[in-house]
Amino acid sequence: MRIFTIRPLILTVLLGAWASAAAAASADRSAAAAQAPAARATGATICGTTVSPPANLPPAGSGPVIYLLAACFMAQGNVSTIESQTYLYYMQLRPSQPSQNVWVPYTEESEETMRADFQRLWATSFLDDLRIEVSDYTFPNGVVGKLVTYHMEERERVKIVNYEGTKIIDRTKIDEQLRMRGIELRLDSFRDAGTIRRIEGVLREMMAEKGFTNADVSHTVTSVAGGPKLINVTFNISEGPKIKIRDIEFIGNVAKSDRTLQRKMKDNKPKGLLAFITGGGTYQDAKFDTDAELVQAYYRNEGYVRARVGQPEIRILEDSGDGRTRWIQLRISVTEGPRYRVGDFAIAGNTVVRSEALRPLFKMEPGDWYSEKRIRDGMIKAREIYGGGGYMEFTGFPEYTFSDDPANQAAVPAALTAAPSQDPPTVDVTVQLQEGQQYLVNRITFVGNTTTRDNVIRRELRLFEGSTFNTEALKYSLRRLNQLGYFEQINEEDPNAAKVEKVPSREGLVDVTLTLKEQNRNQLTFGAGVSQYEGLFGQIGFQTANFLGRGESLTVNLQAGDRAQNYQLAFTEPFLFDRNITGGFDVYKRALQYIGYYTQKSTGGNLVFGFPVADFSRMFVNYSYEQVKMTDLNEAFLDPTCVVSLEGCSSISLDDLSQISEDALESLRRNPFVFDSLLIGEGGRRTVSKIVPSFVHNTVDNPIFPNTGKRLTASVDLAMIGGNTQFLKPSLEAIKFWRHTTRTSLGVRGQFQFIAPVRNTRTLPIFEKLFLGGEYSIRGFDIRSVGPSDPQTGLVLGGNKSFLFNGEYNISIAGPVRLILFYDAGQVGDEGESFALDKFRTSTGAEVRFFMPVLNVPFRLIFAANPQRAGVLDNSLQPAKNFTFRFAVGSTF
Numbered sequence: 053m054r055i056f057t058i059r060p061l062i063l064t065v066l067l068g069a070w071a072s073a074a075a076a077a078s079a080d081r082s083a084a085a086a087q088a089p090a091a092r093a094t095g096a097t098i099c100g101t102t103v104s105p106p107a108n109l110p111p112a113g114s115g116p117v118i119y120l121l122a123a124c125f126m127a128q129g130n131v132s133t134i135e136s137q138t139y140l141y142y143m144q145l146r147p148s149q150p151s152q153n154v155w156v157p158y159t160e161e162s163e164e165t166m167r168a169d170f171q172r173l174w175a176t177s178f179l180d181d182l183r184i185e186v187s188d189y190t191f192p193n194g195v196v197g198k199l200v201t202y203h204m205e206e207r208e209r210v211k212i213v214n215y216e217g218t219k220i221i222d223r224t225k226i227d228e229q230l231r232m233r234g235i236e237l238r239l240d241s242f243r244d245a246g247t248i249r250r251i252e253g254v255l256r257e258m259m260a261e262k263g264f265t266n267a268d269v270s271h272t273v274t275s276v277a278g279g280p281k282l283i284n285v286t287f288n289i290s291e292g293p294k295i296k297i298r299d300i301e302f303i304g305n306v307a308k309s310d311r312t313l314q315r316k317m318k319d320n321k322p323k324g325l326l327a328f329i330t331g332g333g334t335y336q337d338a339k340f341d342t343d344a345e346l347v348q349a350y351y352r353n354e355g356y357v358r359a360r361v362g363q364p365e366i367r368i369l370e371d372s373g374d375g376r377t378r379w380i381q382l383r384i385s386v387t388e389g390p391r392y393r394v395g396d397f398a399i400a401g402n403t404v405v406r407s408e409a410l411r412p413l414f415k416m417e418p419g420d421w422y423s424e425k426r427i428r429d430g431m432i433k434a435r436e437i438y439g440g441g442g443y444m445e446f447t448g449f450p451e452y453t454f455s456d457d458p459a460n461q462a463a464v465p466a467a468l469t470a471a472p473s474q475d476p477p478t479v480d481v482t483v484q485l486q487e488g489q490q491y492l493v494n495r496i497t498f499v500g501n502t503t504t505r506d507n508v509i510r511r512e513l514r515l516f517e518g519s520t521f522n523t524e525a526l527k528y529s530l531r532r533l534n535q536l537g538y539f540e541q542i543n544e545e546d547p548n549a550a551k552v553e554k555v556p557s558r559e560g561l562v563d564v565t566l567t568l569k570e571q572n573r574n575q576l577t578f579g580a581g582v583s584q585y586e587g588l589f590g591q592i593g594f595q596t597a598n599f600l601g602r603g604e605s606l607t608v609n610l611q612a613g614d615r616a617q618n619y620q621l622a623f624t625e626p627f628l629f630d631r632n633i634t635g636g637f638d639v640y641k642r643a644l645q646y647i648g649y650y651t652q653k654s655t656g657g658n659l660v661f662g663f664p665v666a667d668f669s670r671m672f673v674n675y676s677y678e679q680v681k682m683t684d685l686n687e688a689f690l691d692p693t694c695v696v697s698l699e700g701c702s703s704i705s706l707d708d709l710s711q712i713s714e715d716a717l718e719s720l721r722r723n724p725f726v727f728d729s730l731l732i733g734e735g736g737r738r739t740v741s742k743i744v745p746s747f748v749h750n751t752v753d754n755p756i757f758p759n760t761g762k763r764l765t766a767s768v769d770l771a772m773i774g775g776n777t778q779f780l781k782p783s784l785e786a787i788k789f790w791r792h793t794t795r796t797s798l799g800v801r802g803q804f805q806f807i808a809p810v811r812n813t814r815t816l817p818i819f820e821k822l823f824l825g826g827e828y829s830i831r832g833f834d835i836r837s838v839g840p841s842d843p844q845t846g847l848v849l850g851g852n853k854s855f856l857f858n859g860e861y862n863i864s865i866a867g868p869v870r871l872i873l874f875y876d877a878g879q880v881g882d883e884g885e886s887f888a889l890d891k892f893r894t895s896t897g898a899e900v901r902f903f904m905p906v907l908n909v910p911f912r913l914i915f916a917a918n919p920q921r922a923g924v925l926d927n928s929l930q931p932a933k934n935f936t937f938r939f940a941v942g943s944t945f
Contacts, residue, residue, distance in 0.1 A: 096199065115196075118162060181203075211239060212285070215255075303386065317346060353425045367380060395480040449484055509533065541757075617644075619640065749764040787799070832917065855879060872898065
């Protein structure tokens, strides 16, 4: 019998002396032929089945032949989970065909073929065990037939994967972590012990991040009905107590207090009041090295160049009564070392930029306390300079020489070291630069812009083919693309945001590929809704900021409701005549009812022209012509003696101010505000013709969900060209956003406005007076409810100057959903009044803002409290409420 056998990691081949057996068979062949028919082999089996005699016998006197060949799965009930044809594909050995009298000799080549089959089958990774067995079967004529059996046992296949024992981490998070690490345990895949161990490690890390550093993770494997070698893998997670940090004690620190060092840590620190933002409270062993590095970085910034932080000693304080929480104290050893002043400061390795130009970037002079932050900041600025010149591979690092090193002290004459110096030690700093090669841009290509045309993207770039590869121009270009809002946010600081590849066949050239993902900026709206401005309304409209992928803005809107009507057509071309010039128009007809006050009906249009004046800065000139008519005036605006139907007042129609009799006009002249501001004598109509020059500087990174940047706006309305209403209205607005963490940002806005009548206009119309209130200014108050009011009726008349402040702390919850904590404050003053702290009206609260992909607008749920609301009435002329809820769209700023 000859056997080829394999076990995991071991291959054993047991071959009999085939040549000796063949010689013996040849010697016996004559004797066997002379005897009576040889005894037939009885009881021979293959794969557990008795071997039957063949239909024909091989030629008498021939050598051994391959009689039968079989693949057996005895260890798994002779049932395979893989199609038999798959195995036959890898088996090149072929048996004889007795029915056709075709006999295959069993030779050395046959054994080589079996060895090759052996290797091919094992390489498939389908099998857990494999051996090839060769046994003899003697035919009646004495010829030896070989029974070749491929004994195989397949690997177990995973049918079900479960995670049991905890709800701390859900399956979605587990699958996400496994994908990030390239670990895969798919259904119907083979069981792999290495993969299972890696998954257990990931589960332990995930539990440790949640504070369960003592979590025990194991797995069990059970058979699954429905076929052989099918298993269920269950990962069992035993949480153990959650490890919470109650206190941190630093050992060895002298110059810096425990409290100071603790504040520098990010994750492993006691829980504070703002832990939901700043983190902390839970011990996370995997993140301690990061916290230790933050403490060391702080020391290095303070001049303690050799400061070191050791591994923490965990001291168990107590367990909670239910055993689910374990409180600990972290004892962290610190070696501060001496504080160093800068001795000599030098720059080496630079050939492109002179040292005299680079030294000021580091803001470090001999005698200063050493600060690693200055080195980092200097390297960032140096990288910007070199990157602007095409040196994208520029790097650098500091080298230190310490005055208190024994090797350096040995070089000092003994006479100078007799008396120890009381001065702090010094460190000589040499910044070693590696400039690298200068690169030019070969090609710039775009991927993913399925709608937006290439020329629309290219015109926003400040990086050009054939020019120097300016890394700063690339960042600038990415910010401009973000400001368009056509694509999902691109991280400008991410070096992988743009793919930069060297051209293989050409020295000093790179190809730049921008991978973009389109955002739908088309808003097709129809239906009905309700808001504080429009009330109940029906609307159909189309709005896009990227019309046909050309970067043009188009708005068509038809809206009708019980408080508002709006019919509008607007178009803006940002690159007029293929030049960086903005041109556009807007025509409209609107009616808006301010409940409790009046209805304003407007018809007009605007022409806009804009051009760039600097990076991210543009000048605009807007011409506006508008005719305004006032109707449905609240009777409280009139003389109260007229409102109560005294004689001479009954003919006054407040629905149509153009149909007022002479007697009524005489009566209305008693109230100069009503008569002059609404132009009663001219049928309640106003014509406003104005030019509005404005300047806008905008570096805000995203128009919908901003995180960084600023927007400065200055404008003045010059209503002095025709019309019957002349005034000046300057306005200043400043908006700033700061990123706080990866998920949070802070935004503030300050706005000042002033308006004054000029020329023949003595009293400003009420619709040009200044008001505050509503979701776009002070969120907790009704629209146009904050401002000077009539002391008798409480109606808000408006003022001539206003100041508004808004502050927002934005917290990204998940995807397009944000929680916004806000504080709004503002006041409106009239002529002769000054701003005063006690006149500010404030609103604070929280807002849930989420982006609706279908409608492409942010929806807002506003919960506001109004702590300073004295004297403010809502639109029903009732005192403003302390708490309000509003639904709105858009953003405050």
